[in-house]
Amino acid sequence: MANSNTVPGAAMAAGGAGTFDRRDLDWYVDKAVQAIVFLCGISAIVFVLGIFIFVFKEGIGFILHHMNVREFFLTPYWFPSDADAPEYGILALMAGTASVTGLAMLVAVPFSLGAAIYIAEFASGKTRETLKVLVELLAAIPSVVWGFIGLVIMNPLIIKWFDVPVGLCVLNAGIILGLMAAPIMTSIAEDALKAVPDRYREAAEAMGATRWQVTYKVVLPAAKNGLLGGVLLGVGRGFGETMAVLMATGHAVNIPDSVFDSVRALTATIAAELGETVVGGEHYQALFTIGILLFLVTFTVNLTADLIVRGIRKG
Known part of the structure; x- marks a missing residue:
């Protein structure tokens, strides 16, 4: 039986030209599911980084040009x-x-x-x-x-x-x-x-x-x-x-x-x-x-x- 990691086409070569082995379809499905799971796994990291970049981009102007650290953190006004x-x-x-x-x-x-x-x-x-x-x-x-x-x-x-x-x-x-x-x-x-x-x-x-x-x-x-x-x-x-x-x-x-x-x-x-x-x-x-x-x-x-x-x- 062929390994699940076999590249598609190997089964076709073994079975003759023009044939499509069921294992080739399973291989593509397996790779597609792996890609989807990977994207879902890193999506939280991507979203958090995206939020931080957006918030930082909008606030960096005040930090660089208008912010007085002493006044900002130590005064109640x-x-x-x-x-x-x-x-x-x-x-x-x-x-x-x-x-x-x-x-x-x-x-x-x-x-x-x-x-x-x-x-x-x-x-x-x-x-x-x-x-x-x-x-x-x-x-x-x-x-x-x-x-x-x-x-x-x-x-x-x-x-x-x-x-x-x-x-x-x-x-x-x-x-x-x-x-x-x-x-x-x-x-x-x-x-x-x-x-x-x-x-x-x-x-x-x-x-x-x-x-x-x-x-x-x-x-x-x-x-x-x-x-x-x-x-x-x-x-x-x-x-x-x-x-x-x-x-x-x-x-x-x-x-x-x-x-x-x-x-x-x-x-x-x-x-x-x-x-x-x-x-x-x-x-x-x-x-x-x-x-x-x-x-x-x-x-x-x-x-x-x-x-x-x-x-x-x-x-």
């Missing part, structure tokens, strides 16, 4: 619409993004780890499958719906419960963003817990440990790198969120003093202002410079998380 002396300081925007993301992680990490521990270690049968489906459904809710929940439901509740004038604040956005980041963190954390070999659990149980002792003393330490990777992926998810943050924060350029202060995030600034700028103008380029910063931060966070998760899988 963002007034790009001032015709006489526009100011491009993103300190308040970075503070708003960091405060919302930090609070979101305080909400998401305990919730996600608790859900992952219960699904992986305590739930069984139909209960486990039902909870996994519900977590996936939670991840499928669009961000604009989460933003609507923050605007219509959370806003009046915060005003009523905490007696504050405005409920669109860090607390509102942190809770919403934490719930948005929880599903991906739960899925990664569950995978990390399930990756711990069963012999670890069996050995601990043989020594008389309870199920919770096995989980706390054995499983969690063994899965810590995978859990850290899941948390970092959640941070990247929260840092790059736009619509929900835009709707739930109050969109005020402000360095927050408390969780009840309205803030503005970097992503929300781009979403709110890009449609009102002149293409190629200074304000337009400044927004793309913020996009470059966001791209680098989220890329670094996600790459770090991926390396951690890959490392624990190989280990």
